[in-house]
Amino acid sequence: xxxxxxxxxxxxxxxxxxxxxxxxxxxxxxxxxxxxxxxxxxxxxxxxxxxxxxxxxxxxxxxxxxxxxxxxxxxxxxxxxxxxxxxxxxxxxxxxxxxxxxxxxxxxxxxxxxxxxxxxxxxxxxxxxxxxxxxxxxxxxxxxxxxxxxxxxxxxxxxxxxxxxxxxxxxxxxxxxxxxxxxxxxxxxxxxxxxxxxxxxxxxxxxxxxxxxxxxxxxxxxxxxxxxxxxxxxxxxxxxxxxxxxxxxxxxxxxxxxxxxxxxxxxx
Ligand code: GLN
Numbered sequence: 597x598x599x600x601x602x603x604x605x606x607x608x609x610x611x612x613x614x615x616x617x618x619x620x621x622x623x624x625x626x627x628x629x630x631x632x633x634x635x636x637x638x639x640x641x642x643x644x645x646x647x648x649x650x651x652x653x654x655x656x657x658x659x660x661x662x663x664x665x666x667x668x669x670x671x672x673x674x675x676x677x678x679x680x681x682x683x684x685x686x687x688x689x690x691x692x693x694x695x696x697x698x699x700x701x702x703x704x705x706x707x708x709x710x711x712x713x714x715x716x717x718x719x720x721x722x723x724x725x726x727x728x729x730x731x732x733x734x735x736x737x738x739x740x741x742x743x744x745x746x747x748x749x750x751x752x753x754x755x756x757x758x759x760x761x762x763x764x765x766x767x768x769x770x771x772x773x774x775x776x777x778x779x780x781x782x783x784x785x786x787x788x789x790x791x792x793x794x795x796x797x798x799x800x801x802x803x804x805x806x807x808x809x810x811x812x813x814x815x816x817x818x819x820x821x822x823x824x825x826x827x828x829x830x831x832x833x834x835x836x837x838x839x840x841x842x843x844x845x846x847x848x849x850x851x852x853x854x855x856x857x858x859x860x861x862x863x864x
Contacts, residue, residue: 597629597632597634598620601621601643604647605651608653610650616650616656617629617647619660620647620660621635621643624639624642624643625639653786653787654787655678656787658674658790660672661673663678665679665684665709665711665714665715666684666715666719670709670710670711670737671740672737674790675731675733675736676709676733676734676736676791677708677734677772677791678709679709681853682826682852682856683711683712683826683852684715684852684853685850685851685853685858685859686712686770686772686824686826686859687712687719687770689824689850690702690720690768690770690824690861691715691716691720693824694767694768697767699723700720700722700724701765701766701767702717702720702723702724702726702766703726703768703769703770704716704725705728705757705813706729706754706771706772706773706805707734708737708772709734709737709741710729710738711741712770712771712772713725713726713747714741714742714747716768717745718745725746725748726747727747727748727749727750728750728752728757729751729752730752730753731792731795733792734792734794734795754773754805754809755808758816761815764815764816766816766817766821768822768824769817769821769823770824771805771824771826772825772826773798773805773806773825774797774798775803775826775828775831776797776828777802778799778800778801780828781796784796798828801834802831803831803835803838806825806827806834806838807838809823809825810823810838810839810842810862814843814864817864821864822864823844823861823863823864825859825860825861826859827849827857827859829856830857831857831860832849835860836849839862844862845862845863845864
């Protein structure tokens, strides 16, 4: 039922042409293409239009305007990093570490859509979650996503925000900071190039935010509390070393469901 649009996407080099074509079909018609008689002419015209946008390598998530993370539907669009399935293991790690902690205080730094903080809030009863974001464009999505979900959104720059935090006040700091290297920023997939550079660019060696967070945010975490960081798949050793050098203990790395190193966490 979707072959015409799937072919267009495949010819444009889209990596998951079949999946994307089905998602667009569902989005436009509200029906499952596998059990459907076909689109109306109006639906087909709309599918042509959205398929052309995807063929121009606009992220699928931006076209749909909504994407699920940890079972939570989130508003997404130009100006904010799309939540990725890779990040779920980061969220799950924090949730595990918080088991049994009553009303834990959690900070999600460089929150973007808020996916990590919202995931923690949903699965840790009583969690007090604050999401911090600097980009005005991303904040618009963040504010919408936290609405009615008991999470606070704050506009602030991670490079100064630690000064506002009381010492020993956090049970967990969780973050998916920008972590791409200058070389990686120069070779982005066409979709990723349409996402905000501010959410991706981790400085020349990709480690600028790990230096900041391991050094400046240690005071804010309570003794025994945790720092949970998403990392690029080649950064585990470097981030573990940075944490150790800044006095964090029990550093560990975990892989995502694609088998790549994806999360490094430490205890204070
Ligand atoms: N995982 C993202 C990518 O592959 C990078 C996200 C980030 O820098 N935090 O492009």
